[in-house]
Amino acid sequence: MKLRLILSFILLTISFTVFSQEKQNVTIVEKGLIKVSVMYPYAEGKTFNMEYYELKHMPMVARFLGSNLVKYTIEKGIASGIPNQPLPFMAIGTFYIKSLSDYQAAIAPNRDAIRADFSNYTNITPVILVSEVIK
């Protein structure tokens, strides 16, 4: 009787632990989503403040996008993968979204705020790619 009580308690604890971990571990299915990549080409004299971009700019844009945004990513260019070639991009920020039209509708009224923030972290004019996640 006592054993079963202890056993029940242990199992209950395990269940709760696993369930609470699961919340953080939900896999995001990216296939089929739209991805907007904002790519900052490298060139001599170009600068990019990654800290500002990560802590201020990207969270601001993410807020504008609301629930249409599934996730966003940031990467810092290190080198070209081809020897003796210049670094292609200093940084890339991407937004994984459900709907391109909702994205455009959310960005349009905030375009001035987004552009005005550029000078706080870079002097690069970005290239923007809209793509479909295949895998």
Add this chain to the structure above:
Amino acid sequence: MKLRLILSFILLTISFTVFSQEKQNVTIVEKGLIKVSVMYPYAEGKTFNMEYYELKHMPMVARFLGSNLVKYTIEKGIASGIPNQPLPFMAIGTFYIKSLSDYQAAIAPNRDAIRADFSNYTNITPVILVSEVIK
């Protein structure tokens, strides 16, 4: 007594169910990984066979990389995000890896096989970016 037995059984079932689901739901922590992006610039007359790339080329390269490869992604370029600008890239394939030196060591002996396969799906010379995943 019977109640506890039933309760134990239910909890045991829940635990196993949750545990077995968890296997598929493990989140891949990407922050800090190295990302190699193979980017295929768009230009007139350029072609790209996405089906071959997804089903043959990328799985072949992934096999070469072995356990150093955390995941790989494929995206298909749709448009520029800036009106009246040409599509920047027709496709991008990326490899999320733990070690750049292990990546280079795995690619080196297979470089000829990888390059020989290019003509099976594209006539584009790719741009390759090595970056660090910040977020």
